[in-house]
Amino acid sequence: xxxxxxxxxxxxxxxxxxxxxxxxxxxxxxxxxxxxxxxxxxxxxxxxxxxxxxxxxxxxxxxxxxxxxxxxxxxxxxxxxxxxxxxxxxxxxxxxxxxxxxxxxxxxxxxxxxxxxxxxxxxxxxxxxxxxxxxxxxxxxxxxxxxxxxxxxxxxxxxxxxxxxxxxxxxxxxxxxxxxxxxxxxxxxxxxxxxxxxxxxxxxxxxxxxxxxxxxxxxxxxxxxxxxxxxxxxxxxxxxxxxxxxxxxxxxxxxxxxxxxxxxxxxxxxxxxxxxxxxxxxxxxxxxxxxxxxxxxxxxxxxxxxxxxxx
Amino acid sequence: xxxxxxxxxxxxxxxxxxxxxxxxxxxxxxxxxxxxxxxxxxxxxxxxxxxxxxxxxxxxxxxxxxxxxxxxxxxxxxxxxxxxxxxxxxxxxxxxxxxxxxxxxxxxxxxxxxxxxxxxxxxxxxxxxxxxxxxxxxxxxxxxxxxxxxxxxxxxxxxxxxxxxxxxxxxxxxxxxxxxxxxxxxxxxxxxxxxxxxxxxxxxxxxxxxxxxxxxxxxxxxxxxxxxxxxxxxxxxxxxxxxxxxxxxxxxxxxxxxxxxxxxxxxxxxxxxxxxxxxxxxxxxxxxxxxxxxxxxxxxxxxxxxxxxxx
Numbered sequence: 295x296x297x298x299x300x301x302x303x304x305x306x307x308x309x310x311x312x313x314x315x316x317x318x319x320x321x322x323x324x325x326x327x328x329x330x331x332x333x334x335x336x337x338x339x340x341x342x343x344x345x346x347x348x349x350x351x352x353x354x355x356x357x358x359x360x361x362x363x364x365x366x367x368x369x370x371x372x373x374x375x376x377x378x379x380x381x382x383x384x385x386x387x388x389x390x391x392x393x394x395x396x397x398x399x400x401x402x403x404x405x406x407x408x409x410x411x412x413x414x415x416x417x418x419x420x421x422x423x424x425x426x427x428x429x430x431x432x433x434x435x436x437x438x439x440x441x442x443x444x445x446x447x448x449x450x451x452x453x454x455x456x457x458x459x460x461x462x463x464x465x466x467x468x469x470x471x472x473x474x475x476x477x478x479x480x481x482x483x484x485x486x487x488x489x490x491x492x493x494x495x496x497x498x499x500x501x502x503x504x505x506x507x508x509x510x511x512x513x514x515x516x517x518x519x520x521x522x523x524x525x526x527x528x529x530x531x532x533x534x535x536x537x538x539x540x541x542x543x544x545x546x547x548x549x550x551x552x553x554x555x556x557x558x559x560x561x562x563x564x565x566x567x568x569x570x571x572x573x574x575x576x577x578x579x580x581x582x583x584x585x586x587x588x589x590x591x592x593x594x595x596x597x598x599x600x601x602x603x604x605x
Numbered sequence: 606x607x608x609x610x611x612x613x614x615x616x617x618x619x620x621x622x623x624x625x626x627x628x629x630x631x632x633x634x635x636x637x638x639x640x641x642x643x644x645x646x647x648x649x650x651x652x653x654x655x656x657x658x659x660x661x662x663x664x665x666x667x668x669x670x671x672x673x674x675x676x677x678x679x680x681x682x683x684x685x686x687x688x689x690x691x692x693x694x695x696x697x698x699x700x701x702x703x704x705x706x707x708x709x710x711x712x713x714x715x716x717x718x719x720x721x722x723x724x725x726x727x728x729x730x731x732x733x734x735x736x737x738x739x740x741x742x743x744x745x746x747x748x749x750x751x752x753x754x755x756x757x758x759x760x761x762x763x764x765x766x767x768x769x770x771x772x773x774x775x776x777x778x779x780x781x782x783x784x785x786x787x788x789x790x791x792x793x794x795x796x797x798x799x800x801x802x803x804x805x806x807x808x809x810x811x812x813x814x815x816x817x818x819x820x821x822x823x824x825x826x827x828x829x830x831x832x833x834x835x836x837x838x839x840x841x842x843x844x845x846x847x848x849x850x851x852x853x854x855x856x857x858x859x860x861x862x863x864x865x866x867x868x869x870x871x872x873x874x875x876x877x878x879x880x881x882x883x884x885x886x887x888x889x890x891x892x893x894x895x896x897x898x899x900x901x902x903x904x905x906x907x908x909x910x911x912x913x914x915x916x
Contacts (some may be wrong), residue, residue: 298901328904390897475897539886555889564875564898571881575850578866586701586786587875587898590609590657593639594905
C-alpha cells in the first residue's frame with residue numbers, strides 16, 4: 295500500500311534564491327519524493343517548501359535538506375520580519391494518504407533523532423509529537439528566537455528532545471512535529487475599518503475565546519482599500535471552514551459589513567471543501583468514497599505499488 | 606500522459622446475477638480498465654456498471670461487454686419497469702482525466718461502428734455524439750422501446766448511425782454517446798405532500814421551464830413519511846448543484862416546508878462539490894489545482910506513465 299506524507303519545511307533564507315534552490319535540489323535523488331510548491335519572501339527572509347513522499351524517503355530527504363541548510367545558512371547573519379530560531383526553522387509532517395497521525399509522530403521522532411545526533415542541532419518535538427504540553431505550541435518553543443536560545447536551552451524544562459543541550463552556532467535549533475494539514479484562509483471584508491477586522495479576528499480565534507483550531511489576525515489591504523481576517527485553520531476537521539466562515543459573516547453583519555470574498559493560500563485538502571458542501575447542501579450519510587477522484591487515487595496508488603512490486 | 610474515460614453501460618438484466626457477473630468478467634483481461642461499481646435492480650430488470658479505463662482499452666472492453674450481453678440477454682423475454690431498447694441499452698462515455706469531450710465523441714463513434722458492423726446491432730449516437738438534434742435526447746431515441754423499434758427504424762429520420770437498418774432479433778438496438786458526468790441527487794422535503802414535491806420538481810426541471818441541465822420528478826418515500834425531489838443533473842458545470850439546491854429551498858419555503866437532507870446516488874466528481882464550496886464561501890480566483898488531491902492525481906498519473914514507458 296502506497297503511503298504518503300506531506301511536509302512543509304521552513305528555511306531561514308528568503309533572499310538568496312541560489313541557496314533555496316540548492317536546498318530543494320537535495321530532493322532530486324529521491325524517486326518517491328515530489329516538490330509540489332515553494333516560495334520565498336524577502337521581508338520575512340524565509341522560504342517555505344511543500345513536498346510529499348513515502349515515509350522512508352521523505353524522512354531521508356528532509357534530513358538532507360536540513361543538513362544542506364545548516365551548511366549554507368548562518369543565523370548569526372540572518373535578519374527578517376518572521377520570528378525564527380533555526381536555519382531549518384520547522385519541519386511539520388502531515389499524514390495525507392494511507393497514513394495515520396501516529397505514523398507521522400513516529401517519523402518525526404526518527405527524523406528529530408537523526409538531526410540531533412548527526413548534525414548536532416538541538417531538536418524540539420512540537421504539535422502532536424510534543425513531549426510536554428507547552429511544546430505543542432510552536433510559538434512557545436520559538437519565543438526568544440535564535441538570539442536568546444543560548445540562555446533558554448539551559449532553563450528548566452527546555453532541554454531539547456534530541457541532540458546536544460547547546461544551540462548550534464550557525465544553524466540554531468529546529469522544531470519537528472506531526473500535525474494536521476494547515477489551511478491558510480483569508481476572508482475579505484467590504485470596509486476599510488481595521489478595528490472591525492480586528493474585532494472579528496478576536497471573535498473567531500482560539501487565543502481570545504473563539505474556535506479551538508483557529509488562529510486569526512485583522513489586517514489592512516491598503517491597495518484594495520479593504521480589510522481582511524487572515525487565518526490559519528490548524529485542524530479543519532474539528533474547526534471546519536463553514537463554521538468559521540458563518541461566524542465571521544454573522545459578526546460582520548453587526549457592523550453592517552459584507553464579506554467581499556475568501557482566498558485560499560497554498561494547498562487545501564479536498565475533504566475540507568467537501569465538508570463545506572456537505573454542510574450547505576445538508577448531505578445525509580455522504581461518504582467521501584463516492585467522489586470519483588478518490589476512486590481514481592485508490593486505483594492509481596494500487597497500480598503504482600503493483601508496478602513497483604511492493605505489494 | 607495517462608488519459609481516462611468513465612463509462613456507465615446499462616444492461617437489460619437485473620434478475621439473473623450470473624449473467625451480469627459474466628458480462629462484467631469480460632473486463633478482467635484489460636489491465637487498464639477498472640470496474641468501480643455495479644448494481645442491479647429487480648423491478649427495473651436492469652443493471653448499471655461503472656468503469657474507467659484508457660481510451661483504447663475501455664473501447665475494447667465495452668465492445669466485449671456488448672458482445673457478451675447480446676449472447677446472454679434475449680429482449681423478447683425481457684420485462685421490466687425501466688424503458689429499454691437493447692440488451693446493452695446505452696453506453697455513455699465521460700471524459701474524466703486528461704481527456705476532452707471531443708475525444709470521447711471520437712471513441713463513441715469507433716465503438717458504435719464496431720458494434721454495428723461486427724455484432725449487427727443498430728447503433729444510435731446520442732447526447733454530444735448525436736448526428737441530429739432529436740437524437741441528443743436518449744428518451745427520444747428509446748421511445749417505442751424494443752417492441753416497436755422494428756417499425757420505428759424504418760421511419761424517415763430513424764436510420765441508425767451504424768449497423769443494419771434492422772433491429773437485432775434478440776439484442777435490439779444500442780445507444781452510444783459522449784456526455785458530461787451525470788449526478789443523481791435527491792433532495793428530501795419535511796412533508797408528506799407529494800403535490801409539493803411535484804411542483805418543485807416542475808420548477809427546477811428543464812422540460813417545464815427550469816434549469817437547462819436538470820431532470821426532476823417528485824416522489825413519495827412512504828416508509829419515511831416524506832417526499833423527495835429526485836433529480837439527474839446532466840451538466841453540473843452549467844446547471845451547478847448550489848443553484849438548483851437554493852431554488853428548491855426557496856420554492857419549498859413558499860409552502861412552509863423545510864429541506865430534510867440531500868442524498869448523492871453513485872459517484873460525484875470532486876469539482877461539482879468544489880463549486881458548491883466556492884459559491885457559499887465566496888471564493889475569489891480559486892484554482893482547483895490548489896487541491897492537494899488534484900496534485901496527488903497528477904503525480905500518480907505521471908508516475909504510472911513513466912513506469913509503463915509510455916511517456
